[in-house]
Amino acid sequence: MKNQKFLYVVLICIALQSCCLPPFDCNDDFVEPFSGSNYEPVFLNRTDFEKSVSVKNSLAIGTSGKIYVKDNLLFINELNKGFHVYDNADPANPKAIKFLEAPGSTDLAIRRDMIYINQATDLIAVEYNSETNTANLTKRIPNTFPQLRSPDGFDAYDVPENSVVVDWKLKN
Template identity: 50%
Template sequence: MLKLTKQITILFLLVFTLSSMTCEGEDDWRSRSNYKPTTMSRADFENSIKMSAPQTMKKAGKIYLKDNYMFIGDSNRGFHIYKNDNPENPVLIAFIEIPGVTDIAIRDDIFYANQAVDLIAFKLNVENQQVQIVKRIPNTFPELVSPDGYVQNVGQDQIVVDWN
């Protein structure tokens, strides 16, 4: 019985010791990504949504149709807006910048999007190139993870909007 107790104690100590060990520090495994995070301060992040001139597509995403417009996602950057009066010849007219976005949904005249960690609802006036934020719910989604699966601990005032 004493021998069994010693074996269990040694096994427990071995498991405890191995489980509490870290290699070079607690957060080092998180910084081993081949990608670098692109971050924004919370204040800049919340004021970053705007319409701009047409831009070159970098990471094509989903396509949405609304009225006479076509929206093509550009992952973590925004949406390209096409005038789609003639579906055989859509014309690129603008870009809506939404850092950290990967998807939108549209219901009636409200657009819903994930902007990195936040859920936003907004109205869009393409003719006047205006974006009106209707609602923002901070920290609805988890932090963006790098393409190779790492998380970057950037602090409370910083938001990861992309990985390069």
């Protein structure tokens, strides 16, 4: 009876061990690279990234994302680039005012006169003055959000030290 129990234990151990044979390596540190992705990451040095929020002249909308309305202003996300700002006093004829550049941005929320933007991995607070069309970055909370994924769902690997993924471009 003892030999039978011992034999069952040995067989179970062998069966469980076989799950870790190649091609299934039981290394928990293995991370699948994005080699299967059709996109490659666009990096920005963290120092440049933190200085990248600015107000520029209006641009044509390319790849639009979410839309946000605040009073007479309309904010349209340019995916991973920033936000188009429109004067929406006449909703039938909105007028482009400026472009709020924030590389890596995909969404915003507004409370009172403070704009909260997810800029790639960071949460930033920007005070936008519609009369002077200026923006003042008032707060940055680094690494609040996970790294941007490629449009086909892959994570970047080998991200250079002190760099942030701000966009993905289609491979040629």
